[in-house]
Structures are given as structure tokens and as C-alpha cells.
Amino acid sequence: MAALAVLAAAGCSSGAGAAPKITTTARAGVAPTPPEKGAYFGAWVPPGIGGGPKAPSPGRTSATPSGGSSAKPAVKDADRPGMAPxxxxERELGRQLDIVQNYAGWKAxxxxxxxxxxxxxxRYLLLTWGGADTREIVQGTHDELIRDRxxxxxxxxxxxxxxxxRDMDKKSAQAKVHSATDFIAAWKHLRAIFKQEKVDNVAWVWCPSARGFGSGNAGSFxxxxxxxxxICADAQPGGDYDYRDLSEAVKLFxxxxxxxxxxxxxxxFGVPRSYGERRAEWLRAAAKTLQDPxxxxxxxxxxxEQAEDARDKRRAFSVTGDKRAVSALRELATTPYFNPRNLPVTSD
Incomplete structure (x- = not known):
């Protein structure tokens, strides 16, 4: 698919070893490609922000997203469907997001x-698309749906x-994923259909759980x-920890x-409400960990939405209403490393 792009990894580091030169099969200027320096900053902000647990998880010109004065968080953007949250x-962060994530079921x-x-x-769209039975995919059962998408x-x-x-390595996904071999075959089947349809504006993000590199065999997928x-990982600290730095959560990955x-x-990635006053400390440490080349x-x-009920603060990650956490996340988001497109930063 498209031309090969190569970037030399560069930037600040939290003490990690030198990163390899970065390659991608994505076509520059058409599909999302990595910034030469720094990292894009994005978020998943569900409908009804701050609305409590179990919130539902749920175009167009050819220009690539770019910076400029029009990139300021704008009132007019809030009028677009789904954009108010x-x-x-963004107003709390004092900047526009580079990436907005959205979730879609397999048949959505x-x-x-x-x-x-x-x-x-x-803004870039990060579409997190649910999976289906991998063996059915390989057999061609879902070819029409895949081609439509x-x-x-x-x-x-x-x-x-x-x-x-995502998180194909988790035990909860095994009934559909079956095995690493089945998953890989299904992944290649999807990509082959996208190639047949000459879809050049997609960057394929492979994303197991970070925990799967310790307790499981995520790499085999x-x-x-x-x-x-x-390559990607979901790296929440985990509800079974009283406190765990992001650096520990992503170490093996x-x-x-x-x-x-x-x-x-x-x-x-997110910091649980259960960390209380230490949430800001966690986010500032995370900012250092994430400044990796x-x-x-x-x-x-x-x-x-992952919280089992209103009392489950170990799986609640929204910073809304927590002034210290919001301030620390704002510091992270407005750090130049996480603003490679030089989007305007506001003071209010």
C-alpha cells in the first residue's frame, strides 16, 4: 500500500535507549504519518463528558490536517454533530487535539x-473498529461489509x-479471535481487501494491551x-494496583x-480517580515517560465508562472536575513535544 516513508526518530527521552529509524507503509500526505519530531496528542472524549460510568462507546476534502490560526478550539466547532464534548x-486543555478517537462496532x-x-x-480521526470472528473473516463471510467500509x-x-x-490478546476476546495465527490471517485479509479497493488514506494501527507483554504473549499476534x-498499546495502570506509574505499565511493551x-x-492511557491527589503527580511523570523518541x-x-458503578474509582479516568489533574494534563498537552504541528495554545 502506497510508498514507504522513513523518519529518523528524534526528540527528548526519559532515559530510554535509542529508538530505531521509523518506517511506515502509509503514504505521506494521504495517510497519517508520524511527525518528524515529537508526538501527536489526542483523546477519547465520550458523549456526555463527565456523565459517570458505562457511557456508551460508540466527511470532506483531501487536505492533510495542518496548524494555523484556525486550529484554535473554536465555538463554531462545538456546533458540529458530536463535537461539543x-x-x-479542548478548552480545558487550552489547545485543539491532534487526534480525536471514536469507537465503532464491527457492523456499525x-x-x-x-x-x-x-x-x-x-483533526485526525482515530477509528477504533471492533473485531469479528477471525475465522469467518478469512473464509470470506464478511467480505462485503469489509469492502463497504x-x-x-x-x-x-x-x-x-x-x-x-484492539486488545486482541485478552482472554475476553478469545472466543472471536481464536488464536494468534487466526488473528494474523484475518488482519492480512482485511488489508488485502483495502488494497484491492486502493485505499491509500489509512494508517493501520496494531494495538494489543500493554499488560499482554507481561502476563500473556501479545507479541505473537x-x-x-x-x-x-x-504499533500501539492500551496502557491504563490497571484496577488491581493501588498506584502504578505509566512507565511500569508500558515497560515490557x-x-x-x-x-x-x-x-x-x-x-x-489514563490516571484513575482512585489516585486522588497523586493524579497530578502521575500525569507529570507520564509526560516524561511519553517523551520517548x-x-x-x-x-x-x-x-x-469502564467503571462498574459510581464508587469504582479505579477504572474512572475522566479528569473533569479535578482541577489539579486538569492542570497537569494541560501541562502535558501543551508541552512542545506533544504539539508538533504548533497548534495555538490559549491561556484561558
Whole structure:
């Protein structure tokens, strides 16, 4: 798919070893490619921001997103379908997001309202697309659906990050994923159909759980360098820890990633409400960990939807209403390393 792009990894580091040169099969100027320096900053902001646990998880010109005065968090953006919570979050951060994440089930229509709103602006869309039975995919059962999705993404004419079947390494996914071999075959089948449809505006993001590199065998699900544009991990600290730095959560994943000449995305990171006054401390430490020369995109999970109930603060990650946490996340988001497009930063 498209031309090969190569970037020399550069930037600040939290003491990690030198990153490899970064390669991607994505076509520069058409699909999302890594910034030469620094990392994009994005977020998942669910509908009804701050609305408590179990919130539902849920285009177009050909220009690549770019900086400029129009990139300021704007009132007019809030009028676009699905964008009001995103713009509210951006106001707290004092800057526009580079990446807006959205979730879609396997059979969900695309683009949805939020997808279209993001694609009509100058933010990147990170589409996290649910999986299906891998063996059915390989057998061709879902070819029509896959082809429809490929054509719809191509029709947007905008760069799209596509994160398919995330956390495929978890036991909860085994009934559909079956095995690493089945997953890899299904991944290649999807990519082959997208290639047949000449979809050049997609960057393929492979994303197991960070924990899977310790307690499981997440690396065995890797389809290969020629099949992946970005390597990724979901890296929440975990509800079974009283306190755990992000550096510990991503350590084994980062060690594995050093062997791959690919840009890294941390697609779901967040600090639990259970950390209380230490949330700001956690975020400031995370900012140092994430300033790694191989990390090229970070996406905050600003949601409480994983919490089992209102008392479950270990799985609640929204910073809304926590002034210290908001301030610390703002510091992270407005650090030059996480603003490679030089988007305007506001003081209010």
C-alpha cells in the first residue's frame, strides 16, 4: 500500500535507549504519518463528558490536517454533530487535539456523526473498529461489509488512523479471535481487501494491551512489519494496583517495540480517580515517560465508562472536575513535544 516513508526518530527521552529509524507503509500526505519530531496528542472524549460510568462507546476534502490560526478550539466547532464534548475538553486543555478517537462496532455504519465532524475539520480521526470472528473473516463471510467500509473510508479523502480489533490478546476476546495465527490471517485479509479497493488514506494501527507483554504473549499476534504502520498499546495502570506509574505499565511493551522500526502510539492511557491527589503527580511523570523518541502519538482516555458503578474509582479516568489533574494534563498537552504541528495554545 502506497510508498514507504522513513523518519529518523528524534526528540527528548526519559532515559530510554535509542529508538530505531521509523518506517511506515502509509503514504505521506494521504495517510497519517508520524511527525518528524515529537508526538501527536489526542483523546477519547465520550458523549456526555463527565456523565459517570458505562457511557456508551460508540466527511470532506483531501487536505492533510495542518496548524494555523484556525486550529484554535473554536465555538463554531462545538456546533458540529458530536463535537461539543470534544471542544469542551479542548478548552480545558487550552489547545485543539491532534487526534480525536471514536469507537465503532464491527457492523456499525461509517462515517457516524462524530467521524464526519472530525474529518470535516483539521483533526485526525482515530477509528477504533471492533473485531469479528477471525475465522469467518478469512473464509470470506464478511467480505462485503469489509469492502463497504474500505470504500467509505476512501471516500472521505482524509487521513484516518484505523485501529482494528484492539486488545486482541485478552482472554475476553478469545472466543472471536481464536488464536494468534487466526488473528494474523484475518488482519492480512482485511488489508488485502483495502488494497484491492486502493485505499491509500489509512494508517493501520496494531494495538494489543500493554499488560499482554507481561502476563500473556501479545507479541505473537503481530502480523509483521510489512502489514503494520503503527504499533500501539492500551496502557491504563490497571484496577488491581493501588498506584502504578505509566512507565511500569508500558515497560515490557516498550522493550518489545525497540525491536520494530515502527512509530508507537499509546492509544488509551489514563490516571484513575482512585489516585486522588497523586493524579497530578502521575500525569507529570507520564509526560516524561511519553517523551520517548519512538512514541509519535498519545491518546488520553478521558472516560469513566469502564467503571462498574459510581464508587469504582479505579477504572474512572475522566479528569473533569479535578482541577489539579486538569492542570497537569494541560501541562502535558501543551508541552512542545506533544504539539508538533504548533497548534495555538490559549491561556484561558
Amino acid at each position: 470534544v471542544v469542551g475538553f 455504519p461509517f462515517p457516524g456523526d462524530l467521524d464526519s465532524s472530525v474529518l470535516d475539520g483539521n 474500505a470504500r467509505a473510508i476512501k471516500a472521505t479523502g482524509k487521513p484516518v488512523f484505523l485501529r482494528w480489533s 503481530y502480523p509483521g512489519d510489512g502489514e503494520v504502520d503503527w 516498550m522493550e518489545w517495540a525497540r525491536g520494530r522500526a515502527k512509530p508507537i502510539m499509546i492509544a488509551e 519512538q512514541i509519535k502519538a498519545v491518546v488520553y482516555f478521558d472516560s469513566d
